[in-house]
Amino acid sequence: MNNKEFIKRRKTLIEQMDDQSFALLSSGQAKHKSLDQHFKYFPERNFFYLTGLKREKFILLLVKNKKAMLDFIFIEEASDYATKWLGSRLSKEEVSQITGIDTQRIFYLNEFDNFISNRLLVDSRQLLLDRLPSVMYLDMFRAASLEKPVSFDTFFKIVENYPELTVKNINSMIAELRRFKSNDEVADIRKAIAHTKKGIYSIFDYAKAGVNERELEATFEYNIKLSGSTGVSFDTIVANGKNATVLHYVDNDQEILDGNLVLLDLGAYHNEYAADISRTFPVNGKFTQRQAELYQMVLDVNKETIKRVKPGIYVSELNEFAKNALAEGMIKLGLIKEKSEVSKYYYHNVSHYLGLDVHDVGTYSKKIEAGVVLTVEPGIYIEEEKIGIRIEDDILVTEDGYENLSKDIIKEIKDIEDYFNKKE
Incomplete structure (x- = not known):
């Protein structure tokens, strides 16, 4: 810089x-x-x-x-x-x-x-x-x-x-x-995301039933450093099955069982600037019908919330939209009967600032403006079904809307399954 x-x-x-x-x-x-x-x-x-x-x-x-x-x-x-x-x-x-x-x-x-x-x-x-x-x-x-x-x-x-x-x-x-990132700062965040992408794809390449979560953690950290990163921007979360219903699960010490979803929440640094990405995938490369319907609901909320990012709104408005959309999705899937029950399966905010800190500094009492970088990360956590899903992207607020800085990291069901099919 x-x-x-x-x-x-x-x-x-x-x-x-x-x-x-x-x-x-x-x-x-x-x-x-x-x-x-x-x-x-x-x-x-x-x-x-x-x-x-x-x-x-x-x-x-x-x-x-x-x-x-x-x-x-x-x-x-x-x-x-x-x-x-x-x-x-x-x-x-x-x-x-x-x-x-x-x-x-x-x-x-x-x-x-x-x-x-x-x-x-x-x-x-x-x-x-x-x-x-x-x-x-x-x-x-x-x-x-x-x-x-x-x-x-x-x-x-x-x-x-x-x-x-x-x-x-x-x-x-x-x-x-x-709170406001310069062009140089955004460039460093882009590079941090690029390192993170390489680490995530290395996990996809290595993942299979029977490996330990720590192996995927090690694969990620090894490959982001090969890519040029100085290291992880926060403790890596690799959580399969029931472990994924714990928001800050960092033990990463359990065997990954065939048929389980694996939740990744991780990021790399570049020149002290952080990435923060979440992706969820089936370890065997194929979503079950139940996993797919839950995943698609979270993905739809992720994409619709991102579309609402623009100057002049409060982060709290994104939180309220995502919470309401997830509640409606849970009702349709029969998980809950009333919107007030949403916190049973979703219990965190959808967005935070990103920069030198993963949860970067800055007031949330002011409207967002161009130059702000924030995350969008809806999720669902069903302990009784041993399913946890979170999909998180890093978003730059622009003069006329937004840019998804992590759009190149695959998250569609078809893209994920196709990627795993190519491994075989």
């Missing part, structure tokens, strides 16, 4: 900040796993969105007053030890090339405390603003409700030692920016 994209994002964000304010965002760091191991590092999404950097412990500083809007970044300094044990570190020149931040505004992490205190929070001749700031923006993300924001621990010295600063939340401001 061109650094002009990151420059534009930071400029747009700083323009929304109060005068005489500054913002701090951290790139995060890998959590401790065991005595001598850490979990794999995963870039903090808002930091990545503003910089394009994927390195631990970096800090982004944004500063604003009536006269200036400035951005600074603090990075890890290269050392012989770090280079020998962990690999090469990014130079100031490399960071500048990625982010678009001038090298004169790139410092090392060991300079951070002194820079903040002497150039922001103390009235000195080096003061960046024309007077001391009154507002500090932090990313107030919480891992769970009633928990302290993660940023309070990262920047605890400033929070505790400068109580005169008003702390404001920059998370919601960035979330609104992230």
